[in-house]
Amino acid sequence: xxxxIFAICTLLCANVLWAQNLFTVGDIQYEITGTxxxxxDSASTSATxxxxxxxxxxxxxxxxxxxxxxxxxxxxxxxxxxTIPNSIVSIGKGAFYGCTGLxxxxxxxxxxxxxxxAFYGCTGLxxITIPNSITSIKTYTFSGCSSxxxxTIPNSIVSIGKGAFYDCTGLxxxxxxxxxxxxxxGAFYGCAGLTSINIPNSITSIKTSTFYGCSGLTSIxxxxxxxxxxxxxxxxxxxxxxxxxxxxxxxxxxxAFLGNTNxxxxxxxxxxxxxxxxxxxxxxxxxxxxxxxENVEKIPNNFLNHSKIxxxTIPNSxxxxxxxxxxxxxxxxxVTLGSDLVSLGYNAFGRDSNLIRLNYNATNCTSFxxxxxxxxxxISIINIGNNVETIPAYFAYDxxxxxxxxxxxxxxxxxxxxxxxxxxxxxxxxxxxV
Numbered sequence: 001x002x003x004x005i006f007a008i009c010t011l012l013c014a015n016v017l018w019a020q021n022l023f024t025v026g027d028i029q030y031e032i033t034g035t036x037x038x039x040x041d042s043a044s045t046s047a048t049x050x051x052x053x054x055x056x057x058x059x060x061x062x063x064x065x066x067x068x069x070x071x072x073x074x075x076x077x078x079x080x081x082x083t084i085p086n087s088i089v090s091i092g093k094g095a096f097y098g099c100t101g102l103x104x105x106x107x108x109x110x111x112x113x114x115x116x117x118a119f120y121g122c123t124g125l126x127x128i129t130i131p132n133s134i135t136s137i138k139t140y141t142f143s144g145c146s147s148x149x150x151x152t153i154p155n156s157i158v159s160i161g162k163g164a165f166y167d168c169t170g171l172x173x174x175x176x177x178x179x180x181x182x183x184x185x186g187a188f189y190g191c192a193g194l195t196s197i198n199i200p201n202s203i204t205s206i207k208t209s210t211f212y213g214c215s216g217l218t219s220i221x222x223x224x225x226x227x228x229x230x231x232x233x234x235x236x237x238x239x240x241x242x243x244x245x246x247x248x249x250x251x252x253x254x255x256a257f258l259g260n261t262n263x264x265x266x267x268x269x270x271x272x273x274x275x276x277x278x279x280x281x282x283x284x285x286x287x288x289x290x291x292x293x294e295n296v297e298k299i300p301n302n303f304l305n306h307s308k309i310x311x312x313t314i315p316n317s318x319x320x321x322x323x324x325x326x327x328x329x330x331x332x333x334x335v336t337l338g339s340d341l342v343s344l345g346y347n348a349f350g351r352d353s354n355l356i357r358l359n360y361n362a363t364n365c366t367s368f369x370x371x372x373x374x375x376x377x378x379i380s381i382i383n384i385g386n387n388v389e390t391i392p393a394y395f396a397y398d399x400x401x402x403x404x405x406x407x408x409x410x411x412x413x414x415x416x417x418x419x420x421x422x423x424x425x426x427x428x429x430x431x432x433x434v
Contacts, residue, residue, distance in 0.1 A: 269293030361385035
């Protein structure tokens with residue numbers, strides 16, 4: 001019993017001491033945090049305008065006002081203006097959370113830290129200037145600031161946190177300086193009004209859902225510094241009509257461009273890129289025009305599976321086309337394969353039900369999957385390039401519509417079952433060297 005009484009007394013004493021650290025002057029309640037220092041603890045919810053002083057006098061002592069505490073003005077919907085003095089060095093977590101009446105905020109250079117959720121849901125905020133004393137825009141700092149049309153990001157910023165501008169639907173443009181090296185997950189998620197954004201070449205990764213739902217974007221410039229594009233990174237950016245993937249990209253995750261219903265043109269320059277697929281493909285099935293860069297070496301799995309392309313030219317630099325790369329392309333009629341191709345994967349052109357013509361230039365393809373053209377039942381013409389030396393095994397396996405093949409003089413070997421079950425093959429020009 002004595003222990004319980006002692007614990008209660010200790011708690012009551014602590015509460016009394018804490019209460020003694022609080023005092024109110026005007027509309028603002030302060031908390032003493034150190035010798036001659038206080039922070040803004042809270043304010044009257046009826047106040048419409050708050051001017052935070054640099055110093056405040058209380059019981060004969062002058063205190064410096066150095067910070068705004070976490071949740072200090074949480075949901076103060078009547079508040080329309082706040083003046084922050086040069087004495088303030090930090091703005092706490094959720095300090096202005098839900099202050100829907102605020103329209104602008106001038107943050108002085110004295111502030112070095114703005115914590116997470118600081119301006120979350122300030123739906124009336126139209127503009128804000130971040131001082132160059134700040135190095136990081138933290139998690140959900142400006143999330144839900146739907147009226148925000150202008151944000152100035154200084155060169156001091158090195159990172160933009162998770163959901164920092166989530167659902168800032170009024171933002172129309174964003175200039176991100178080269179000082180920024182990290183843009184975290186969902187940073188600009190749902191910024192539907194965004195029509196242009198500058199991604200600096202200091203960025204190496206575009207993370208999951210970074211620009212999800214930015215439906216106002218009509219173009220995006222991905223710099224050559226980027227090596228990875230996360231899942232849903234540009235999903236539901238319905239204004240995008242054309243995308244260029246730079247040479248530097250080595251991995252793209254599932255659904256990176258999911259739901260981009262107006263995306264029709266793809267410039268793919270990634271030299272050696274892997275697709276990390278889960279439930280969804282990387283690109284939407286609306287793409288009808290693809291331009292593959294001259295330095296590309298690998299076409300990743302399910303590259304344009306189910307797309308609307310009608311023809312494709314694989315450049316000479318490509319040595320690998322992975323499984324289902326161009327599978328289920330029901331409008332594809334004409335394919336040209338380049339000279340350096342050595343590996344053609346399972347169903348690479350599988351189920352391309354209207355594929356008619358194959359122009360084959362691979363000089364020494366050593367891995368040609370038996371089902372590379374499985375169920376591409378309408379292939380009737382194969383033109384083999386003059387520099388081709390080897391026709392691999394299973395080359396035209398079970399292409400029962402094949403009617404015409406040209407085999408040049410350079411061909412010295414034809415692999416096992418190369419023309420197996422090509423029952424309609426009516427014409428072939430085979431040199432004596434074979």
